[in-house]
Amino acid sequence: MKLKLIAQALQLELVGDGEVEIATVSSMQSATGTSLVFVEDEKALPEAVRSGAGAIVAGEFARSVTAKPVLISSQPKLPFSLIAAQLSPRPVPQAFIHPSAVVSSSTKIGVYVEIGPHAVVEDEAVIGEGSRIGAGCHVGKGVRLGEHSELKANVTIYAGTTVGDRCIFHSGVVLGSDGFGYVRDRVTGRYEKFPQIGRLEVGNNVEIGANSTVDRGALDVTVIGDGVKLDNLVHIGHNCRIGKNVVIAAQTGISGSCVIENNVVMAGQVGLGDHIHIGEGVILGGQCGVLPHKVVRGKGILFWGTPARPVREYLKQLAVLARLAKK
DSSP states (O other), rough: HHHHEEEEEHHHHHOOOOOOBBBEOOTTOOTTEEEEEEESSSGHHHHHSSOOEEEEOOOOHHHHHHHHEEESSTHHHOOOOOHHHHSSSOOOOOOOTTTEEEOOTOOEEETTOOOOTTTTEEOOOOOTOOOOEEEEEOOTTTTTEEEEEEEEEEEEETTTOOOOSOOOOOOTOEEOOOOOOEEEEEETTTEOOOOOOOOEOOOOSOEEEEEEEEEEOOSSEEEETTTOEOOOOOOOOOOOOOOOOEEETTTTTOOOOOEEEETEEEOOOOOOOTTTTEOOOOETTTTTTEEOOOOEETTTTTTTTTTTTHHHHHHHHHHHHHHHOOO
């Protein structure tokens, strides 16, 4: 694409030659004359200018660059990502069911749906237009899969789960499995399974990483809101309600009946006990621990440690402990 067309499409200011052709995005180290690179920190701008890239997307600090054309953006990484998606579009879906796939005659399949080898789609499922089901996937009875969603190889969706449009589930994802709920008989010491008969609802534009699991509700419903992004190896327990545009990094575990409001960010290895409420916009740092039945609020505030507390408070406590240790 010509740089001037990219600038017009994304409503970015262009400084320099708009006739430059961009074919790919790349790092500064591997850039070629048809590559676009991004710069968020002014200190890295000289490296971008010296690189082999054909153009740069950067902040206002790059306006004076003359050696290469520059797209000006207040958040350069965002248009860089959007341009990358345009230059590497998803393949156009084809209407195809592999001969080895097992698809129930009562399944409703939209146009341009692809179902791969050895996939199983059970009774009364609904597969939306343009969706892809990879090799070895299992789609349970009555599942509703929206339009233009993709299941990579070996994804399992349990019966009754509802999934929105434009979702991506990577290999090994399990959606709608039973929650970890048991009742102990205090006489015999045995554990009896608590009913796990609820549902799972997944919104639009959700992406879930490899080998992550989301349990259905015990009696009611587990909800994953629009725009949620889960990393690999994340577990969401039963009855949880996850708001919109929540981002959760790898190896995080969320116990049952937690509420996580919109725009929360969780770093890796965060652990949440049951019945926790995380307020809108809270940021939980790596290996944070939140004790059961707690409420954490503070939009834009970074929390750290176990039990989780604002990072400034956490660092002050560490400093006090260090002084005591010296004494």
